[in-house]
Amino acid sequence: MNAKVNIVLILLFSSYVTSLAGESVSAPWGYKGANGPNNWGRLSEAYLDCSKGKNQSPININWAVKLDLDQVEFHYNPTSVFLINNGHTIQLNHSSGSYIVIAGSRFDLLQLHFHARSEHQVNGRHYPMEMHLVHQDRDKRLAVIAVFFRSGRQHKSLQKLWKKLPRKKGASVSGNAVINVTTLLPNKRSYYHYMGSLTTPPCHEGVRWLVLKNPVQVSKRQLNTFKKLFSANNRPVMPLNGRNIYTLN
Ligand SMILES: [Zn+2]
Numbered sequence: 334m335n336a337k338v339n340i341v342l343i344l345l346f347s348s349y350v351t352s353l354a355g356e357s358v359s360a361p362w363g364y365k366g367a368n369g370p371n372n373w374g375r376l377s378e379a380y381l382d383c384s385k386g387k388n389q390s391p392i393n394i395n396w397a398v399k400l401d402l403d404q405v406e407f408h409y410n411p412t413s414v415f416l417i418n419n420g421h422t423i424q425l426n427h428s429s430g431s432y433i434v435i436a437g438s439r440f441d442l443l444q445l446h447f448h449a450r451s452e453h454q455v456n457g458r459h460y461p462m463e464m465h466l467v468h469q470d471r472d473k474r475l476a477v478i479a480v481f482f483r484s485g486r487q488h489k490s491l492q493k494l495w496k497k498l499p500r501k502k503g504a505s506v507s508g509n510a511v512i513n514v515t516t517l518l519p520n521k522r523s524y525y526h527y528m529g530s531l532t533t534p535p536c537h538e539g540v541r542w543l544v545l546k547n548p549v550q551v552s553k554r555q556l557n558t559f560k561k562l563f564s565a566n567n568r569p570v571m572p573l574n575g576r577n578i579y580t581l582n
Pocket of ligand 1 (some may be wrong): 401447448465532
């Protein structure tokens with residue numbers, strides 16, 4: 334199959350989609366025990382995709398088809414630091430007007446949040462943390478940029494968020510601080526691409542994943558700050574089931 338045909342298939346497939354906005358998520362879920370990832374599909378009919386879906390995320394990336402993929406264009410504006418502890422992660426709801434362009438399509442940045450350890454694996458290995466930047470196009474199709482964090486220097490820009498982490502479930506923190514989340518991206522932005530799902534209930538599929546290859550650094554102290562709140566909010570990797578992973582060189 335040539336590259337152009339693949340791209341068309343990706344675009345067709347990505348029309349089976351759902352939106353984060355407007356979900357009425359009901360049954361409580363978590364990362365351990367009876368409410369943990371192995372049981373998500375049993376907690377609610379709305380979560381059936383978690384157990385029955387064949388195109389689930391995250392995955393282990395240990396193989397990829399080289400393809401002449403387009404670079405992602407980032408158009409992120411500064412946003413105020415307004416963080417929410419939703420009981421599953423720390424989330425920053427982004428102000429409107431920031432977006433990416435993938436293959437000519439605009440996807441608006443809605444929110445970003447964090448997982449520790451990483452959800453995706455590369456060659457069977459986790460990174461200590463992963464950030465998800467969730468975007469949506471005007472047809473409510475989702476595209477998520479994943480950024481890995483590796484242990485190293487303190488991340489100055491991340492520290493703007495980490496100073497104010499809301500500790501209690503349901504709590505939020507806002508202030509005068511402003512951040513341009515471009516500063517949370519690696520400088521080199523080549524990526525892996527595959528079609529997957531939300532990594533949390535309801536696990537809906539049709540999500541376009543772009544996993545940046547180059548990690549950014551985070552200090553041990555910054556990692557521990559997050560892990561004090563969420564020590565294991567990563568869904569285990571799911572079977573690939575014949576899907577292709579593409580790589581931009
Ligand atoms: Zn996520």
